[in-house]
Amino acid sequence: MSVRENLNGAALDMRAVGKRFGPRTVLDGLNLHVPVGQFIAVVGRSGCGKSTLLRLVAGLDKLDDGELNRHDAGQVRVMFQDARLLPWKTVLDNVGLGLDGDDRQDRARQALDEVGLADRGHEWPVRLSGGQRQRVALARALVHRPRLLLLDEPLGALDALTRIDMQQLIERLWRQYRCTTLLVTHDVGEAVALADRVVLIENGRVGLDLPVDLPRPRDRADPRFVALESRVLARVLGQDTGAS
Numbered sequence: 001m002s003v004r005e006n007l008n009g010a011a012l013d014m015r016a017v018g019k020r021f022g023p024r025t026v027l028d029g030l031n032l033h034v035p036v037g038q039f040i041a042v043v044g045r046s047g048c049g050k051s052t053l054l055r056l057v058a059g060l061d062k063l064d065d066g067e068l069n070r071h072d073a074g075q076v077r078v079m080f081q082d083a084r085l086l087p088w089k090t091v092l093d094n095v096g097l098g099l100d101g102d103d104r105q106d107r108a109r110q111a112l113d114e115v116g117l118a119d120r121g122h123e124w125p126v127r128l129s130g131g132q133r134q135r136v137a138l139a140r141a142l143v144h145r146p147r148l149l150l151l152d153e154p155l156g157a158l159d160a161l162t163r164i165d166m167q168q169l170i171e172r173l174w175r176q177y178r179c180t181t182l183l184v185t186h187d188v189g190e191a192v193a194l195a196d197r198v199v200l201i202e203n204g205r206v207g208l209d210l211p212v213d214l215p216r217p218r219d220r221a222d223p224r225f226v227a228l229e230s231r232v233l234a235r236v237l238g239q240d241t242g243a244s
């Protein structure tokens with residue numbers, strides 16, 4: 001088992017990765033290769049190991065078997081379902097956390113502007129809505145210009161309309177920065193709307209790896225969108241008949 005930083009052009013390369021918690025095998029022989037700049041959505045049944053996969057990639061947990069190649073930890077940023085902002089720091093200081101240099105305030109301000117919160121930098125996080133807090137968390141991740149962005153169900157706690165706004169924001173910023181992105185989501189529609197590839201985790205490995213070759217921004221009413229969404233959903237629910 002090893003984590004290395006020799007990527008040969010890929011952003012992430014996982015080979016025969018295994019992960020156990022005590023007697024429970026969560027990931028078993030998982031292979032995943034992600035070219036630089038791709039947007040991958042990771043879906044699957046609750047408990048299938050999506051967050052475990054992300055934690056391994058983030059370096060927050062250790063693999064038991066196999067090999068994982070990725071950028072060094074400083075070039076990887078993670079965003080979770082809860083924004084995890086420091087309540088005793090202003091919004092701007094939360095975004096600027098960990099930045100060095102005289103221009104750190106300017107960079108934090110620019111990042112806040114990019115997520116549509118230029119005028120809220122002086123506020124305490126508690127004064128923001130859940131959606132706004134997630135925008136701040138996104139700004140805090142992007143201000144470092146990561147090469148790999150890991151999103152663990154970042155929109156899971158938001159209402160449907162805020163969620164769609166945030167999906168549009170994530171897509172816009174991804175198109176702007178082209179930073180390789182892994183999004184864990186329960187929402188198959190969200191996966192098909194945002195990702196270049198939808199990867200389904202099943203029995204500890206990649207059970208389905210489906211390219212989404214549709215123009216952006218995606219039209220959810222497009223019959224090709226609906227067909228892809230149904231196909232993934234059927235597979236998640238274990239009802240795939242094998243027909244494509």
Ligand SMILES: Nc1ncnc2c1ncn2[C@@H]1O[C@H](COP(=O)(O)OP(=O)(O)OP(=O)(O)O)[C@@H](O)[C@H]1O
Nearest residue numbers: 021024026044045046047048049050051052053186
């Ligand atoms: N630190 C841990 N110790 C023990 N078991 C763990 C630990 N982390 C995860 N697990 C177990 O590993 C399995 C996969 O968990 P994981 O959180 O990766 O699933 P998931 O697909 O992200 O689930 P969900 O969609 O419900 O968030 C679960 O059975 C979980 O209980």
